[in-house]
Amino acid sequence: MRTVTRWHHALVVLVAVIAGATMVPVVWAVFSAFKNDTEIFGEPLGLPGQWRWENFRTVWTSGDFSTYFVNSAVIAIAVTALTVAVTCPAGYVFGKLATGRSNGIFYAYLLVMTLPGEAIMVPTFYQLREMSLVDSRVGLGLILVAGGVPLGVFIARNFFRDLPNELIESARVDGAGDWRIFRSVMLPLAKPAVLAVGVFSFLGAWNEYQLALLLLFSQEKRTIPLGLVQFQGQYSADSGALFAGIVLAMIPSILVYVVLQRSFTRGLVAGALR
Amino acid sequence: MTSTRRTALIAVMLLPSLLLLAVFLFLPLLRGIELSFYTWNGVAPVMHRAWLDNYARVWSDPAFLKALSRTVIWWAMHLGLAVGGGLVLAALISEIRWRRAQTLFRGLVFVPHIMSLAVVGVIWSQLYHPTIGLLNGFLDAIGLDKLAEPWLGSTGLALPAVGVASAWQAYGFYLVIFLAAIQAVDPALHEAAAIDGAGPWQRFRNITVPSLHNAISLVVVLAFINALKGFGTVWSMTEGGPDRSTELVAVYAYRQAFSLGDIGAASAAGLSIAVIAVVITVGFNRWRDRAAVGR
Numbered sequence: 001m002r003t004v005t006r007w008h009h010a011l012v013v014l015v016a017v018i019a020g021a022t023m024v025p026v027v028w029a030v031f032s033a034f035k036n037d038t039e040i041f042g043e044p045l046g047l048p049g050q051w052r053w054e055n056f057r058t059v060w061t062s063g064d065f066s067t068y069f070v071n072s073a074v075i076a077i078a079v080t081a082l083t084v085a086v087t088c089p090a091g092y093v094f095g096k097l098a099t100g101r102s103n104g105i106f107y108a109y110l111l112v113m114t115l116p117g118e119a120i121m122v123p124t125f126y127q128l129r130e131m132s133l134v135d136s137r138v139g140l141g142l143i144l145v146a147g148g149v150p151l152g153v154f155i156a157r158n159f160f161r162d163l164p165n166e167l168i169e170s171a172r173v174d175g176a177g178d179w180r181i182f183r184s185v186m187l188p189l190a191k192p193a194v195l196a197v198g199v200f201s202f203l204g205a206w207n208e209y210q211l212a213l214l215l216l217f218s219q220e221k222r223t224i225p226l227g228l229v230q231f232q233g234q235y236s237a238d239s240g241a242l243f244a245g246i247v248l249a250m251i252p253s254i255l256v257y258v259v260l261q262r263s264f265t266r267g268l269v270a271g272a273l274r
Numbered sequence: 275m276t277s278t279r280r281t282a283l284i285a286v287m288l289l290p291s292l293l294l295l296a297v298f299l300f301l302p303l304l305r306g307i308e309l310s311f312y313t314w315n316g317v318a319p320v321m322h323r324a325w326l327d328n329y330a331r332v333w334s335d336p337a338f339l340k341a342l343s344r345t346v347i348w349w350a351m352h353l354g355l356a357v358g359g360g361l362v363l364a365a366l367i368s369e370i371r372w373r374r375a376q377t378l379f380r381g382l383v384f385v386p387h388i389m390s391l392a393v394v395g396v397i398w399s400q401l402y403h404p405t406i407g408l409l410n411g412f413l414d415a416i417g418l419d420k421l422a423e424p425w426l427g428s429t430g431l432a433l434p435a436v437g438v439a440s441a442w443q444a445y446g447f448y449l450v451i452f453l454a455a456i457q458a459v460d461p462a463l464h465e466a467a468a469i470d471g472a473g474p475w476q477r478f479r480n481i482t483v484p485s486l487h488n489a490i491s492l493v494v495v496l497a498f499i500n501a502l503k504g505f506g507t508v509w510s511m512t513e514g515g516p517d518r519s520t521e522l523v524a525v526y527a528y529r530q531a532f533s534l535g536d537i538g539a540a541s542a543a544g545l546s547i548a549v550i551a552v553v554i555t556v557g558f559n560r561w562r563d564r565a566a567v568g569r
Contacts, residue, residue: 116547126309128302207391
Protein backbone atom coordinates (compact mmCIF):
# COMPACT_ATOMS: atom_id res chain seq x y z
CA MET A 1 0.00 0.00 0.00
CA ARG A 2 2.77 2.40 0.89
CA THR A 3 4.45 2.11 -2.54
CA VAL A 4 1.09 2.86 -4.17
CA THR A 5 0.73 6.02 -2.08
CA ARG A 6 4.27 7.10 -2.83
CA TRP A 7 3.65 6.56 -6.54
CA HIS A 8 0.48 8.62 -6.26
CA HIS A 9 2.32 11.49 -4.55
CA ALA A 10 5.01 11.45 -7.24
CA LEU A 11 2.28 11.54 -9.87
CA VAL A 12 0.61 14.55 -8.25
CA VAL A 13 3.95 16.37 -8.09
CA LEU A 14 4.69 15.58 -11.74
CA VAL A 15 1.29 16.84 -12.92
CA ALA A 16 1.64 19.92 -10.71
CA VAL A 17 5.00 20.70 -12.33
CA ILE A 18 3.54 20.36 -15.84
CA ALA A 19 0.50 22.46 -14.99
CA GLY A 20 2.77 25.03 -13.35
CA ALA A 21 5.03 25.14 -16.40
CA THR A 22 1.97 25.73 -18.59
CA MET A 23 1.09 28.73 -16.48
CA VAL A 24 4.61 30.24 -16.63
CA PRO A 25 3.96 32.45 -19.70
CA VAL A 26 0.74 33.75 -18.14
CA VAL A 27 2.31 34.46 -14.76
CA TRP A 28 5.31 36.07 -16.44
CA ALA A 29 3.00 38.33 -18.45
CA VAL A 30 1.01 39.34 -15.36
CA PHE A 31 4.12 40.13 -13.27
CA SER A 32 5.74 41.98 -16.16
CA ALA A 33 2.67 44.20 -16.43
CA PHE A 34 3.80 45.81 -13.16
CA LYS A 35 7.49 46.23 -14.04
CA ASN A 36 9.66 48.48 -16.17
CA ASP A 37 11.92 47.15 -18.92
CA THR A 38 15.00 46.69 -16.70
CA GLU A 39 13.02 44.72 -14.13
CA ILE A 40 11.37 42.53 -16.80
CA PHE A 41 14.74 41.39 -18.03
CA GLY A 42 16.60 41.38 -14.72
CA GLU A 43 14.05 39.52 -12.55
CA PRO A 44 11.79 37.83 -15.11
CA LEU A 45 9.84 35.58 -12.74
CA GLY A 46 10.23 37.56 -9.51
CA LEU A 47 7.33 39.40 -7.95
CA PRO A 48 7.44 43.08 -8.90
CA GLY A 49 9.45 44.96 -6.25
CA GLN A 50 7.27 47.96 -6.79
CA TRP A 51 3.82 47.57 -8.38
CA ARG A 52 3.92 49.99 -11.32
CA TRP A 53 0.24 50.63 -11.96
CA GLU A 54 1.28 53.45 -14.29
CA ASN A 55 1.78 50.81 -17.04
CA PHE A 56 -1.98 50.39 -17.04
CA ARG A 57 -2.51 54.14 -17.16
CA THR A 58 -0.15 54.29 -20.17
CA VAL A 59 -1.99 51.69 -22.28
CA TRP A 60 -5.40 52.85 -21.16
CA THR A 61 -4.86 56.46 -22.24
CA SER A 62 -1.98 56.91 -24.68
CA GLY A 63 -2.34 53.33 -25.96
CA ASP A 64 -6.05 53.91 -26.68
CA PHE A 65 -7.05 50.77 -24.79
CA SER A 66 -10.02 52.60 -23.27
CA THR A 67 -11.53 52.73 -26.77
CA TYR A 68 -10.62 49.13 -27.60
CA PHE A 69 -11.95 47.85 -24.29
CA VAL A 70 -15.33 49.56 -24.70
CA ASN A 71 -15.63 48.36 -28.32
CA SER A 72 -14.81 44.79 -27.34
CA ALA A 73 -17.18 44.84 -24.36
CA VAL A 74 -20.13 46.26 -26.32
CA ILE A 75 -19.61 43.83 -29.21
CA ALA A 76 -19.15 40.80 -26.93
CA ILE A 77 -22.24 41.56 -24.82
CA ALA A 78 -24.44 42.26 -27.85
CA VAL A 79 -23.19 39.13 -29.64
CA THR A 80 -23.84 37.00 -26.55
CA ALA A 81 -27.40 38.28 -26.12
CA LEU A 82 -28.23 37.90 -29.82
CA THR A 83 -26.72 34.42 -30.11
CA VAL A 84 -28.75 33.17 -27.15
CA ALA A 85 -31.91 34.82 -28.50
CA VAL A 86 -31.46 33.28 -31.94
CA THR A 87 -30.26 29.78 -31.04
CA CYS A 88 -32.63 28.86 -28.18
CA PRO A 89 -35.84 28.96 -30.29
CA ALA A 90 -34.11 27.10 -33.13
CA GLY A 91 -32.74 24.50 -30.71
CA TYR A 92 -36.24 24.04 -29.28
CA VAL A 93 -37.66 23.44 -32.75
CA PHE A 94 -35.12 20.70 -33.45
CA GLY A 95 -35.33 19.25 -29.95
CA LYS A 96 -39.09 19.15 -29.40
CA LEU A 97 -41.36 20.77 -31.99
CA ALA A 98 -40.41 19.25 -35.31
CA THR A 99 -38.08 16.41 -34.52
CA GLY A 100 -38.51 14.06 -37.48
CA ARG A 101 -39.25 16.40 -40.36
CA SER A 102 -36.51 18.93 -39.69
CA ASN A 103 -33.54 16.56 -39.54
CA GLY A 104 -32.32 17.70 -42.95
CA ILE A 105 -32.19 21.35 -41.90
CA PHE A 106 -30.49 20.40 -38.64
CA TYR A 107 -27.74 18.53 -40.48
CA ALA A 108 -27.25 21.56 -42.70
CA TYR A 109 -26.49 23.56 -39.53
CA LEU A 110 -23.97 20.90 -38.48
CA LEU A 111 -22.33 20.77 -41.90
CA VAL A 112 -21.65 24.50 -41.69
CA MET A 113 -19.52 23.79 -38.62
CA THR A 114 -16.99 21.88 -40.73
CA LEU A 115 -16.43 24.80 -43.09
CA PRO A 116 -13.29 26.63 -41.96
CA GLY A 117 -14.02 30.36 -41.84
CA GLU A 118 -10.39 31.08 -42.75
CA ALA A 119 -11.02 29.53 -46.16
CA ILE A 120 -13.59 32.18 -47.08
CA MET A 121 -12.00 35.21 -45.38
CA VAL A 122 -11.31 37.01 -48.65
CA PRO A 123 -14.77 36.56 -50.25
CA THR A 124 -16.36 37.41 -46.87
CA PHE A 125 -14.64 40.77 -47.01
CA TYR A 126 -15.95 41.59 -50.48
CA GLN A 127 -19.44 40.26 -49.69
CA LEU A 128 -19.67 42.46 -46.59
CA ARG A 129 -18.22 45.42 -48.42
CA GLU A 130 -21.05 45.15 -50.91
CA MET A 131 -23.52 45.29 -48.03
CA SER A 132 -21.67 48.30 -46.51
CA LEU A 133 -20.81 46.23 -43.45
CA VAL A 134 -17.02 46.60 -43.53
CA ASP A 135 -15.31 48.85 -41.02
CA SER A 136 -18.50 48.47 -39.01
CA ARG A 137 -18.85 47.11 -35.50
CA VAL A 138 -22.39 46.02 -36.42
CA GLY A 139 -21.05 43.99 -39.34
CA LEU A 140 -18.45 42.29 -37.15
CA GLY A 141 -21.06 41.55 -34.49
CA LEU A 142 -23.54 40.04 -36.96
CA ILE A 143 -20.97 37.76 -38.55
CA LEU A 144 -19.89 36.63 -35.08
CA VAL A 145 -23.49 35.77 -34.20
CA ALA A 146 -23.80 33.83 -37.47
CA GLY A 147 -20.57 31.96 -36.70
CA GLY A 148 -21.91 30.99 -33.25
CA VAL A 149 -25.26 29.73 -34.58
CA PRO A 150 -24.32 26.11 -35.46
CA LEU A 151 -22.72 25.20 -32.12
CA GLY A 152 -25.34 27.17 -30.17
CA VAL A 153 -28.26 25.46 -31.92
CA PHE A 154 -26.56 22.12 -31.35
CA ILE A 155 -26.16 22.69 -27.60
CA ALA A 156 -29.71 24.05 -27.20
CA ARG A 157 -31.25 21.24 -29.26
CA ASN A 158 -29.53 18.54 -27.19
CA PHE A 159 -30.67 20.19 -24.00
CA PHE A 160 -34.33 20.58 -24.98
CA ARG A 161 -34.43 17.08 -26.45
CA ASP A 162 -33.48 15.64 -23.06
CA LEU A 163 -36.21 17.51 -21.14
CA PRO A 164 -39.20 15.24 -20.32
CA ASN A 165 -42.15 15.40 -22.74
CA GLU A 166 -44.58 15.14 -19.81
CA LEU A 167 -43.92 18.81 -19.06
CA ILE A 168 -45.25 19.74 -22.49
CA GLU A 169 -48.27 17.47 -22.21
CA SER A 170 -49.38 18.71 -18.82
CA ALA A 171 -49.00 22.33 -19.95
CA ARG A 172 -51.07 21.51 -23.01
CA VAL A 173 -53.79 20.03 -20.82
CA ASP A 174 -53.81 23.37 -19.00
CA GLY A 175 -54.54 25.01 -22.35
CA ALA A 176 -51.12 26.46 -23.24
CA GLY A 177 -50.12 26.76 -26.91
CA ASP A 178 -46.74 25.84 -28.39
CA TRP A 179 -45.26 29.30 -27.92
CA ARG A 180 -46.52 29.65 -24.35
CA ILE A 181 -45.07 26.23 -23.52
CA PHE A 182 -41.69 27.23 -24.93
CA ARG A 183 -41.66 30.67 -23.37
CA SER A 184 -43.07 29.92 -19.90
CA VAL A 185 -42.34 26.25 -19.27
CA MET A 186 -39.29 25.09 -21.22
CA LEU A 187 -37.14 28.22 -21.54
CA PRO A 188 -37.00 28.89 -17.77
CA LEU A 189 -35.63 25.34 -17.36
CA ALA A 190 -32.95 25.88 -20.00
CA LYS A 191 -30.59 27.94 -17.86
CA PRO A 192 -27.67 25.47 -18.25
CA ALA A 193 -28.00 25.56 -22.05
CA VAL A 194 -28.32 29.35 -22.07
CA LEU A 195 -25.20 29.63 -19.92
CA ALA A 196 -23.19 27.24 -22.11
CA VAL A 197 -24.17 29.08 -25.29
CA GLY A 198 -23.58 32.40 -23.56
CA VAL A 199 -20.07 31.55 -22.35
CA PHE A 200 -19.11 30.28 -25.79
CA SER A 201 -20.34 33.31 -27.66
CA PHE A 202 -18.93 35.77 -25.14
CA LEU A 203 -15.45 34.25 -25.23
CA GLY A 204 -15.59 33.85 -29.00
CA ALA A 205 -16.54 37.47 -29.51
CA TRP A 206 -14.21 38.93 -26.89
CA ASN A 207 -11.26 36.95 -28.27
CA GLU A 208 -12.00 37.27 -31.99
CA TYR A 209 -8.92 38.43 -33.85
CA GLN A 210 -8.88 37.52 -37.51
CA LEU A 211 -12.37 38.72 -38.43
CA ALA A 212 -11.69 41.97 -36.61
CA LEU A 213 -8.42 42.26 -38.55
CA LEU A 214 -10.29 41.62 -41.78
CA LEU A 215 -13.25 43.92 -41.18
CA LEU A 216 -12.23 46.85 -38.96
CA PHE A 217 -9.72 49.49 -39.96
CA SER A 218 -10.64 52.77 -38.27
CA GLN A 219 -8.69 53.40 -35.10
CA GLU A 220 -11.82 54.22 -33.08
CA LYS A 221 -13.54 50.97 -34.05
CA ARG A 222 -10.77 48.55 -33.16
CA THR A 223 -11.27 45.79 -30.61
CA ILE A 224 -8.75 44.74 -27.94
CA PRO A 225 -7.04 41.85 -29.79
CA LEU A 226 -6.52 44.05 -32.83
CA GLY A 227 -5.32 47.00 -30.76
CA LEU A 228 -2.97 44.79 -28.78
CA VAL A 229 -1.15 43.43 -31.85
CA GLN A 230 -0.92 46.94 -33.24
CA PHE A 231 0.40 48.27 -29.93
CA GLN A 232 3.07 45.56 -29.98
CA GLY A 233 4.30 46.87 -33.32
CA GLN A 234 4.31 50.52 -32.28
CA TYR A 235 5.51 50.65 -28.69
CA SER A 236 8.33 48.13 -28.71
CA ALA A 237 10.24 50.35 -26.28
CA ASP A 238 7.68 50.15 -23.46
CA SER A 239 7.25 46.46 -22.69
CA GLY A 240 5.64 47.03 -19.30
CA ALA A 241 2.75 48.85 -20.95
CA LEU A 242 2.41 46.10 -23.56
CA PHE A 243 2.11 43.49 -20.79
CA ALA A 244 -0.48 45.68 -19.06
CA GLY A 245 -2.42 45.58 -22.34
CA ILE A 246 -2.16 41.79 -22.40
CA VAL A 247 -3.56 41.65 -18.87
CA LEU A 248 -6.47 43.93 -19.80
CA ALA A 249 -7.27 41.64 -22.73
CA MET A 250 -7.11 38.52 -20.55
CA ILE A 251 -9.12 39.65 -17.50
CA PRO A 252 -12.66 39.29 -18.92
CA SER A 253 -11.92 35.89 -20.51
CA ILE A 254 -10.45 34.57 -17.28
CA LEU A 255 -13.28 35.98 -15.12
CA VAL A 256 -15.96 34.42 -17.32
CA TYR A 257 -14.06 31.14 -17.40
CA VAL A 258 -13.55 30.96 -13.65
CA VAL A 259 -17.16 31.84 -12.83
CA LEU A 260 -18.80 29.65 -15.48
CA GLN A 261 -16.21 26.89 -15.88
CA ARG A 262 -18.72 24.05 -15.49
CA SER A 263 -21.07 25.31 -18.20
CA PHE A 264 -18.14 25.91 -20.46
CA THR A 265 -16.53 22.49 -20.12
CA ARG A 266 -19.89 20.78 -20.56
CA GLY A 267 -20.59 22.67 -23.79
CA LEU A 268 -17.09 22.04 -25.05
CA VAL A 269 -17.24 18.29 -24.58
CA ALA A 270 -20.73 18.14 -26.12
CA GLY A 271 -19.55 20.14 -29.12
CA ALA A 272 -16.41 18.10 -29.70
CA LEU A 273 -17.99 14.67 -29.29
CA ARG A 274 -20.92 15.46 -31.60
CA MET B 275 -53.50 23.92 -32.11
CA THR B 276 -53.82 23.52 -35.87
CA SER B 277 -50.84 22.27 -37.78
CA THR B 278 -50.60 25.38 -40.00
CA ARG B 279 -50.22 27.53 -36.89
CA ARG B 280 -47.54 25.19 -35.64
CA THR B 281 -45.71 25.29 -38.98
CA ALA B 282 -45.85 29.08 -38.90
CA LEU B 283 -44.42 29.10 -35.38
CA ILE B 284 -41.62 26.74 -36.39
CA ALA B 285 -40.77 28.97 -39.33
CA VAL B 286 -40.67 32.06 -37.14
CA MET B 287 -38.45 30.37 -34.56
CA LEU B 288 -36.01 29.11 -37.19
CA LEU B 289 -35.96 32.16 -39.41
CA PRO B 290 -33.43 34.41 -37.60
CA SER B 291 -30.75 31.71 -37.41
CA LEU B 292 -31.34 30.57 -40.99
CA LEU B 293 -31.14 34.16 -42.25
CA LEU B 294 -27.87 34.78 -40.43
CA LEU B 295 -26.32 31.59 -41.82
CA ALA B 296 -27.52 32.42 -45.32
CA VAL B 297 -26.28 36.01 -45.35
CA PHE B 298 -22.99 35.60 -43.49
CA LEU B 299 -21.84 32.10 -44.43
CA PHE B 300 -23.57 30.89 -47.60
CA LEU B 301 -23.43 34.20 -49.49
CA PRO B 302 -19.69 34.64 -48.85
CA LEU B 303 -19.16 31.03 -49.91
CA LEU B 304 -21.03 31.59 -53.17
CA ARG B 305 -19.17 34.87 -53.60
CA GLY B 306 -15.90 33.00 -53.17
CA ILE B 307 -16.83 30.47 -55.84
CA GLU B 308 -17.76 33.33 -58.18
CA LEU B 309 -14.59 35.34 -57.45
CA SER B 310 -12.40 32.29 -57.95
CA PHE B 311 -13.53 32.16 -61.60
CA TYR B 312 -12.53 35.77 -62.35
CA THR B 313 -9.37 37.82 -62.61
CA TRP B 314 -9.83 40.84 -60.38
CA ASN B 315 -7.64 43.14 -58.31
CA GLY B 316 -10.31 44.14 -55.80
CA VAL B 317 -10.85 47.71 -57.03
CA ALA B 318 -11.23 47.68 -60.83
CA PRO B 319 -14.81 48.18 -62.04
CA VAL B 320 -14.64 45.19 -64.39
CA MET B 321 -13.71 41.58 -63.78
CA HIS B 322 -12.43 39.21 -66.42
CA ARG B 323 -13.69 35.68 -66.56
CA ALA B 324 -10.82 33.26 -66.08
CA TRP B 325 -12.67 29.96 -65.58
CA LEU B 326 -10.25 27.55 -63.88
CA ASP B 327 -7.16 29.66 -64.56
CA ASN B 328 -6.90 30.82 -60.95
CA TYR B 329 -6.95 27.26 -59.67
CA ALA B 330 -4.29 26.23 -62.19
CA ARG B 331 -2.14 29.23 -61.22
CA VAL B 332 -2.48 28.60 -57.50
CA TRP B 333 -1.77 24.87 -57.70
CA SER B 334 1.32 25.49 -59.83
CA ASP B 335 2.56 28.35 -57.66
CA PRO B 336 5.61 27.11 -55.72
CA ALA B 337 4.73 29.52 -52.88
CA PHE B 338 1.30 27.87 -52.49
CA LEU B 339 2.77 24.38 -52.54
CA LYS B 340 5.33 25.42 -49.96
CA ALA B 341 2.57 26.91 -47.83
CA LEU B 342 0.71 23.63 -48.14
CA SER B 343 3.74 21.61 -47.03
CA ARG B 344 4.25 24.01 -44.09
CA THR B 345 0.63 23.37 -43.16
CA VAL B 346 1.34 19.63 -43.11
CA ILE B 347 4.40 20.22 -40.89
CA TRP B 348 2.26 22.45 -38.68
CA TRP B 349 -0.32 19.66 -38.43
CA ALA B 350 2.36 17.11 -37.49
CA MET B 351 3.66 19.43 -34.77
CA HIS B 352 0.14 20.00 -33.57
CA LEU B 353 -0.42 16.24 -33.41
CA GLY B 354 2.81 15.51 -31.60
CA LEU B 355 2.80 18.39 -29.13
CA ALA B 356 -0.81 19.38 -28.55
CA VAL B 357 -2.67 16.10 -29.15
CA GLY B 358 0.10 13.82 -27.83
CA GLY B 359 0.80 16.09 -24.86
CA GLY B 360 -2.91 16.38 -24.12
CA LEU B 361 -3.37 12.61 -24.24
CA VAL B 362 -0.44 11.81 -21.95
CA LEU B 363 -1.34 14.49 -19.42
CA ALA B 364 -5.01 13.45 -19.48
CA ALA B 365 -3.96 9.88 -18.67
CA LEU B 366 -1.78 11.15 -15.81
CA ILE B 367 -4.51 13.42 -14.42
CA SER B 368 -7.06 10.60 -14.56
CA GLU B 369 -4.83 8.52 -12.28
CA ILE B 370 -4.93 11.18 -9.56
CA ARG B 371 -7.35 10.07 -6.88
CA TRP B 372 -8.07 13.47 -5.36
CA ARG B 373 -11.07 14.88 -7.21
CA ARG B 374 -10.23 18.47 -6.26
CA ALA B 375 -6.65 18.21 -7.56
CA GLN B 376 -7.93 16.70 -10.83
CA THR B 377 -10.32 19.60 -11.36
CA LEU B 378 -7.70 22.16 -10.43
CA PHE B 379 -5.04 20.82 -12.83
CA ARG B 380 -7.54 20.45 -15.66
CA GLY B 381 -8.71 24.01 -15.04
CA LEU B 382 -5.15 25.38 -15.06
CA VAL B 383 -3.90 23.78 -18.27
CA PHE B 384 -7.08 24.91 -20.02
CA VAL B 385 -6.40 28.60 -19.29
CA PRO B 386 -4.33 29.21 -22.48
CA HIS B 387 -7.25 27.97 -24.56
CA ILE B 388 -9.63 30.69 -23.35
CA MET B 389 -7.30 33.47 -24.46
CA SER B 390 -7.45 35.31 -27.75
CA LEU B 391 -5.01 34.08 -30.40
CA ALA B 392 -3.80 37.67 -30.51
CA VAL B 393 -2.98 37.55 -26.79
CA VAL B 394 -1.24 34.19 -27.22
CA GLY B 395 0.71 35.56 -30.15
CA VAL B 396 1.81 38.69 -28.30
CA ILE B 397 2.79 36.83 -25.10
CA TRP B 398 4.89 34.35 -27.07
CA SER B 399 6.45 37.02 -29.27
CA GLN B 400 7.67 38.63 -26.06
CA LEU B 401 8.78 35.27 -24.68
CA TYR B 402 10.88 34.70 -27.80
CA HIS B 403 12.12 38.31 -27.82
CA PRO B 404 15.90 38.31 -28.44
CA THR B 405 16.73 40.75 -25.63
CA ILE B 406 13.93 40.96 -23.06
CA GLY B 407 12.45 37.50 -23.75
CA LEU B 408 12.00 34.92 -21.01
CA LEU B 409 13.43 32.09 -23.13
CA ASN B 410 16.80 33.65 -23.89
CA GLY B 411 16.93 35.00 -20.35
CA PHE B 412 16.40 31.48 -19.03
CA LEU B 413 19.07 29.99 -21.31
CA ASP B 414 21.39 32.75 -20.15
CA ALA B 415 20.69 32.04 -16.49
CA ILE B 416 21.49 28.33 -16.75
CA GLY B 417 24.71 29.00 -18.66
CA LEU B 418 23.42 27.86 -22.04
CA ASP B 419 23.53 31.34 -23.56
CA LYS B 420 25.14 29.79 -26.66
CA LEU B 421 21.71 28.32 -27.45
CA ALA B 422 20.03 31.75 -27.32
CA GLU B 423 18.52 32.63 -30.69
CA PRO B 424 16.42 35.37 -32.29
CA TRP B 425 13.69 32.70 -32.46
CA LEU B 426 11.11 34.47 -34.59
CA GLY B 427 13.74 36.21 -36.69
CA SER B 428 15.26 33.05 -38.09
CA THR B 429 13.76 31.39 -41.16
CA GLY B 430 14.56 27.93 -39.83
CA LEU B 431 13.25 28.39 -36.29
CA ALA B 432 10.23 30.64 -36.74
CA LEU B 433 7.77 27.94 -37.86
CA PRO B 434 8.58 25.54 -34.99
CA ALA B 435 8.58 28.46 -32.55
CA VAL B 436 5.10 29.60 -33.64
CA GLY B 437 3.98 25.95 -33.65
CA VAL B 438 5.00 25.57 -30.00
CA ALA B 439 3.00 28.68 -29.07
CA SER B 440 -0.02 27.29 -30.90
CA ALA B 441 0.36 23.87 -29.23
CA TRP B 442 0.56 25.57 -25.84
CA GLN B 443 -2.75 27.26 -26.59
CA ALA B 444 -4.44 24.11 -27.90
CA TYR B 445 -3.34 21.18 -25.74
CA GLY B 446 -5.69 21.90 -22.85
CA PHE B 447 -8.60 21.58 -25.27
CA TYR B 448 -7.57 18.09 -26.40
CA LEU B 449 -6.85 17.20 -22.80
CA VAL B 450 -10.41 18.02 -21.72
CA ILE B 451 -11.81 15.84 -24.52
CA PHE B 452 -9.48 12.94 -23.68
CA LEU B 453 -10.15 13.24 -19.96
CA ALA B 454 -13.92 13.08 -20.52
CA ALA B 455 -13.44 9.97 -22.67
CA ILE B 456 -11.09 8.33 -20.17
CA GLN B 457 -13.50 8.95 -17.32
CA ALA B 458 -16.23 7.23 -19.35
CA VAL B 459 -14.17 3.99 -19.38
CA ASP B 460 -15.49 1.36 -16.97
CA PRO B 461 -13.17 1.44 -13.90
CA ALA B 462 -13.76 -2.30 -13.44
CA LEU B 463 -11.52 -2.91 -16.48
CA HIS B 464 -8.64 -1.15 -14.76
CA GLU B 465 -9.25 -2.95 -11.46
CA ALA B 466 -9.35 -6.34 -13.15
CA ALA B 467 -6.10 -5.58 -15.00
CA ALA B 468 -4.45 -4.34 -11.81
CA ILE B 469 -5.42 -7.56 -10.04
CA ASP B 470 -3.85 -9.47 -12.93
CA GLY B 471 -0.66 -7.55 -12.22
CA ALA B 472 -0.70 -4.98 -15.02
CA GLY B 473 1.40 -1.88 -14.28
CA PRO B 474 0.32 1.69 -15.07
CA TRP B 475 2.05 1.73 -18.49
CA GLN B 476 0.51 -1.59 -19.51
CA ARG B 477 -2.92 -0.37 -18.45
CA PHE B 478 -2.45 2.87 -20.42
CA ARG B 479 -1.25 0.94 -23.46
CA ASN B 480 -3.81 -1.88 -23.38
CA ILE B 481 -6.93 -0.35 -21.83
CA THR B 482 -6.87 3.44 -22.03
CA VAL B 483 -5.58 3.88 -25.59
CA PRO B 484 -7.84 1.24 -27.21
CA SER B 485 -10.96 2.53 -25.45
CA LEU B 486 -10.11 6.04 -26.63
CA HIS B 487 -10.14 4.89 -30.25
CA ASN B 488 -13.06 7.15 -31.14
CA ALA B 489 -11.81 10.18 -29.24
CA ILE B 490 -8.31 9.84 -30.74
CA SER B 491 -9.48 9.52 -34.33
CA LEU B 492 -11.85 12.46 -33.83
CA VAL B 493 -9.09 14.61 -32.41
CA VAL B 494 -6.72 13.78 -35.29
CA VAL B 495 -9.26 15.27 -37.70
CA LEU B 496 -9.99 18.25 -35.45
CA ALA B 497 -6.24 18.87 -35.32
CA PHE B 498 -6.03 18.82 -39.10
CA ILE B 499 -8.85 21.36 -39.42
CA ASN B 500 -7.14 23.50 -36.78
CA ALA B 501 -3.89 23.26 -38.74
CA LEU B 502 -5.65 24.51 -41.86
CA LYS B 503 -6.73 27.48 -39.78
CA GLY B 504 -3.67 28.57 -37.79
CA PHE B 505 -4.02 32.07 -39.17
CA GLY B 506 -4.45 34.09 -35.98
CA THR B 507 -1.37 32.83 -34.16
CA VAL B 508 0.88 33.21 -37.19
CA TRP B 509 -0.38 36.65 -38.14
CA SER B 510 -0.06 38.11 -34.64
CA MET B 511 3.49 36.71 -34.26
CA THR B 512 5.21 36.96 -37.64
CA GLU B 513 2.68 37.95 -40.35
CA GLY B 514 4.02 34.94 -42.26
CA GLY B 515 7.67 36.02 -42.16
CA PRO B 516 10.60 36.12 -41.99
CA ASP B 517 10.95 35.58 -45.72
CA ARG B 518 7.54 33.77 -45.85
CA SER B 519 8.92 31.00 -43.62
CA THR B 520 5.73 30.83 -41.51
CA GLU B 521 3.29 31.29 -44.37
CA LEU B 522 0.55 28.66 -43.92
CA VAL B 523 -2.14 28.29 -46.62
CA ALA B 524 -4.57 30.62 -44.84
CA VAL B 525 -1.83 33.26 -44.62
CA TYR B 526 -0.98 32.69 -48.29
CA ALA B 527 -4.60 33.38 -49.28
CA TYR B 528 -4.80 36.51 -47.13
CA ARG B 529 -1.55 37.95 -48.51
CA GLN B 530 -2.48 37.04 -52.05
CA ALA B 531 -5.58 39.20 -51.66
CA PHE B 532 -4.57 42.10 -49.48
CA SER B 533 -0.87 42.51 -50.26
CA LEU B 534 -0.81 41.46 -53.92
CA GLY B 535 -4.37 42.35 -55.00
CA ASP B 536 -4.95 38.98 -56.66
CA ILE B 537 -8.49 38.27 -55.46
CA GLY B 538 -9.12 35.43 -57.91
CA ALA B 539 -6.08 33.45 -56.75
CA ALA B 540 -6.84 34.18 -53.09
CA SER B 541 -10.41 32.88 -53.48
CA ALA B 542 -9.23 29.80 -55.37
CA ALA B 543 -6.66 29.05 -52.67
CA GLY B 544 -9.25 29.52 -49.89
CA LEU B 545 -11.81 27.29 -51.61
CA SER B 546 -9.17 24.63 -52.19
CA ILE B 547 -8.59 24.55 -48.42
CA ALA B 548 -12.33 24.44 -47.76
CA VAL B 549 -12.75 21.48 -50.12
CA ILE B 550 -9.84 19.63 -48.50
CA ALA B 551 -11.31 20.26 -45.03
CA VAL B 552 -14.83 19.11 -45.95
CA VAL B 553 -13.58 16.05 -47.87
CA ILE B 554 -11.41 14.98 -44.95
CA THR B 555 -14.16 15.51 -42.38
CA VAL B 556 -16.83 13.70 -44.40
CA GLY B 557 -14.47 10.92 -45.51
CA PHE B 558 -13.34 10.42 -41.95
CA ASN B 559 -16.91 10.23 -40.64
CA ARG B 560 -17.83 7.61 -43.26
CA TRP B 561 -14.69 5.63 -42.50
CA ARG B 562 -15.48 5.74 -38.79
CA ASP B 563 -19.10 4.64 -39.35
CA ARG B 564 -17.93 1.75 -41.50
CA ALA B 565 -15.28 0.79 -38.94
CA ALA B 566 -17.94 0.88 -36.22
CA VAL B 567 -20.20 -1.44 -38.25
CA GLY B 568 -17.30 -3.82 -38.90
CA ARG B 569 -16.55 -4.15 -35.21
